[in-house]
Amino acid sequence: MAFSVSVLDLVSRRPEESAASAIARSVDLARHVEQWGYRRYWLAEHHSIDGLACSATSVLIGHVAGATHTIRVGSGGVMLPNHAPLVVAEQFGTLEALYPGRIDLGLGRAPGGDMQTMRALRRDLRQSGDEFPELLRELRTYLGPEQPGQVVKAYPGQNSHVPVTLLGSSDYSARLAANLGLPFAFAAHFAPDMLEHSAYLYRSQFQPSEGLQRPWLMIGVPVMVAETDPAARRLFTTPQQRFLRLIRNQPVELLPPVDSFNGIWNEWEKITVENKLRAALVGSEATVEEGLRRLIRATEADEVIAVTDTWDHADRLESYQRLAAVASRIAAPGSAELARAR
Template sequence: MIPFSLLDLSPILKGGTAAEALRNTRDLAQHAERWGYQRYWLAEHHNMTGIASAATAVVMADVLAATSTIRVGSGGIMLPNHAPLVVAEQFGTLESLHPGRVDLGLGRAPGTDPRTTRALRRNLIDSADTFPDDVQELQSYFQPALPDQPVRAVPGAGLNVPIWLLGSSLFSAQLAAKLSLPFAFASHFAPTYLQQALHLYRTQFTPSAALDRPYAMVAVNVFAADDEREAWRLFTSKQQQSLGLIRGTPGPLNPPVDDMTPLWSPSEQARVEHSLACSVVGTADTVRDGLARLADETAADELIITAQIYDHTARLRSFEITAGLRDTIAAPRTLQFEEAE
């Protein structure tokens, strides 16, 4: 079977609070562990009134403390916003508290708008241009410290926290291949380069002692319900969120609507549908077929499921339905993988 993981953006609901969103995150993580999800990832965003996970490592600590077996990680930490040493210390601390359960996914986007990026970094000297060097510096802090090493991560040194590279274009795919790291593609909001990025990653991958073959995870929106019409209605909250991003007016997650037609123009609808092309919506049968098709088309080693659903009970039900399909989705065959290469 192909592993399923879960990406939670800790949605702040219209009329709700960040405290409620974080309580829902803790509750969802506990359910995800019982349902057999392999990982529970949280993402760094800033100045986003609809996302509560800005302090990603802090939220991870709460989720780790509330669970016992599921891996918890960042999907991801936006490395240009941070000094590599600080990230190493934070994740070294998490790994020390919860050994063998921490993942560190890294992205090179700011996770916010230009003005907030400047507020985060104060200056833009350290930007995405230094990302490859910053990744390698961060890797070095997790290696065993040398006797004469002047700067070390405490805790962090010698802990070998697993690092993933995340991306929605080709850059991180190529860097992950060069550095022998697992790669996760953000197809849940930017599917355009999915196949090309996977091809580059697999064909350019350099085996190492840490990872002897490429390992690719693909992100997908899943909106599952016991009724087909209800699943599509739940999906409208995500469509409204994407529409807000297109318009430059992000905000809290809106409740679902019966009809999106009055809310968008035809051109906006086309843009939203393109950005959400990697989505599966419907009952268990529809979702099973959609995930099986995605796994077959991408030869993904793992799928990471996300869903921005307004009602927490409906959100739990969607992830529960999806978890129940895991045993029906075949892992990529050797032939598929060889063809992808």
């Protein structure tokens, strides 16, 4: 069995491009990666970020699931403090009813936006990440079997058992996922600093649960695969420019690749962008295969969730197709499977 690869999509827009056009490209990508054997297609949640069209995550999940047939579709992830757990349970219970056995619920505790956006989403700032375990417990109650004396119930949602994965960029969610016996996805695609530490804590502290007998570690990484290393590095200047614009508080639309960053960034910006994207796998198939094998050895990852954004949609398709070829040459770790991971 080949190593598992999946997709994380932020539904990036080009300058002046409509959200409908960007979403259509995402649907086209989902149909292709389904054919190439990808395990799942996840959509992020970001708010008030000019250049991304992924704010209504559950709506996008339904749209992509309806346009595909077998690939799992889910959230990477829903930022739970932004939402009432009952509403999340109802949304994902409905998705599970429509597309049984294909829906994932990835959950994070970050806001997905700045403080002003948090206020607009939550109306006040009394909730913070500190309430995440309690919000998670409440949500899982609505997705599980009805409990004695339970007054509020999610219909649909109750007894749907939509699989939950915890997302994080530090050891907090790694520890929580381990203690609860849940899968864990680390966001190395923008915060690689604590990757190996969090992976170790998750595996070493994992407690088997009814739904998962062994740890299942997913790692989000930027990926760009092309025919040659120089070609891939040039294509990767598009996501580099996006991150540069992010730290400048500018719109983060997709921009065409550039031959050089001379005159585009200063030394501090260069260091910041390269550090935040240092987990990226960029190059030819041989180079990316070497990097992926190194990542697996360092973290014992069970799955990689690739983030690939290019100016030209054809280049994005090619990168994901080449990554599928790379993954097919790497054996899955052991023979254990994630419960309900179909």
